[in-house]
Amino acid sequence: MEYVQERVTTLHDFGSAAPAAPTDRATVVVPMTERDHASLAAERVFATLEQVDPANVLVALRATPEEVGDVAAWLDGFDVPTEVLWCSAPPLAEYLQSAGLDGPTGKGRDVWLALGVAAAETDLIAVHDADAESYAATHVPRLLFPLGEGYAFSKGYYARVENDRLYGRLNRLFYVPLVRALADAHDAPVVEYLAAFRYALAG
Template sequence: MPDFHLNYVPTFTLLQKETLAAMEERLLQASTRIPVGVLIPALYSDLASPAMANIIKELTQMQFVGRVYISLDRADLEDFRRAKEIVAPLEDKGCLLWNDNPQVQAVIQKIDDLLPLGPRGKGRAVWTALGYILTKGEVSVLAFHDADILTYDRTFLVRLLYAVVQLRYQFAKGFYARYGDRLYGRAVRLFYFPFVRSLRVILGNLDFLEYMADFRYPLAGEFAMFTSIAREMQFPSDWGIEVGILSEIYRLVRVPRICQVELTNRYDHKHQQLGTDPHSGLQKMIADIARTFFAQLSSQGIVLSREFFRTLKLTYLTHARSVVGVYEAFAEMHDLEQYDLHNELTAVETFAHALDNAFEDFHHYPFGSPFIPDWRRIEVAIEGIMEELTAALDRPL
């Protein structure tokens, strides 16, 4: 997507004649002064997939990456033992963190008794690993990505990390196009973009919404930052994690020191289903994302009444249905024969129902999606707890 359009958030698109080898060499030199790590949250099913096998193979060849932290979640002892064999090719670079170790869970329960952590999910897996990484102090810059990327190669991390390690942006967010024989990314195409547009129509010119609207793939799980920022960062324990992290970065960092980087020409990973009820699939994801937005807006003094929610739903439906027509034309232009207008409109209507659930949850729980306390507060509230967690993770058996 090579272009020179200047976004509100500094944006680096992918040019066709970039010299990846030169970028990687400069990154390698810089990594001797600024150690680099990678954090990957994963279920065992993710870790045992062909996608993760390729990710591990690529990571073993990246000399600029000093440590790879894999946060293994919802896994029993047998899963953990098999996982150790899977990550063995990483050798000393690899660090497998077993979150379901009873010793680790005992430490986490001690924290939860004083500072509620919210339900388990991707956010909790990231948070647990962050506590370990910050205590160890082995890396200065940390990249995050998921374990189910089917089109993964070294370009991902070279471009993502280069913006932070070499260009010294404080935070870099990855973006890309998701398509195959059809357009993917329904959550961002059919919900996030028209949802944020609707908020801007109703609430007017808010700097926060301008910032959140400017990301080209805001729900992407790939980003990098300095670990000093991670210590002070709160984020949701559920599917609102990406939106929550973008909101926290907005609070902690000036926008000119934030950037987004196009990582690849085409990206593919495991596809989520719409879900059969409000607590599964994309329906739950949409509700979690919406609640995170509502909490952020309320914290800025905006009153979200029942009338506001009714207007927002109708405005969202109007904008979402209009973009479906645009994506239909887009698919025809690129000869994507699998585009299904009915399925796209069904997704929009399902997301509108998910908004209803988000509205009700927000009225019952006005803080929105549960935010996990930042590690800076936790280490002050419970002396020695980070060292205790780290010791438990270092003694998995």
């Protein structure tokens, strides 16, 4: 962990304290597939969200019709306000198609759909996966703290170190060289913006 500030401000985690963040004004969006439901990682995430006590947890669910009920029943077992947005529901697919929004499906679209619902319910939104292997009650407050202080966007990141190995090859070997190549070929502010993030693919 270094203390250097790059072009995008980094609030480093030098301790385990959770900042005073407005979790009571926030929706936590958790994209999930039927495969994630009842996994150890997802159990830990939702049990931890009970401690965080956000205004709402919105699960952007991609599941078959046969699985939706089981997932919803499992989520009801957690003591946190939870809402399920069934992103692969046939009526939703028909509606999106009629609006000319029937593009590729996947986690990105599920999050996009959930952001619209969440923005109508609360003024602050945090997004994270259901399969986070290392998850603590401090994560959501740390994501929300900058938003409560007037920032429009915040993003969490971490260096992945396991079994004495440093992971993150996709970032080092693909993302960074790709953004550098784009910067060489295009003088666009968005490329500079993308290059300024640390661990841009995390979170």
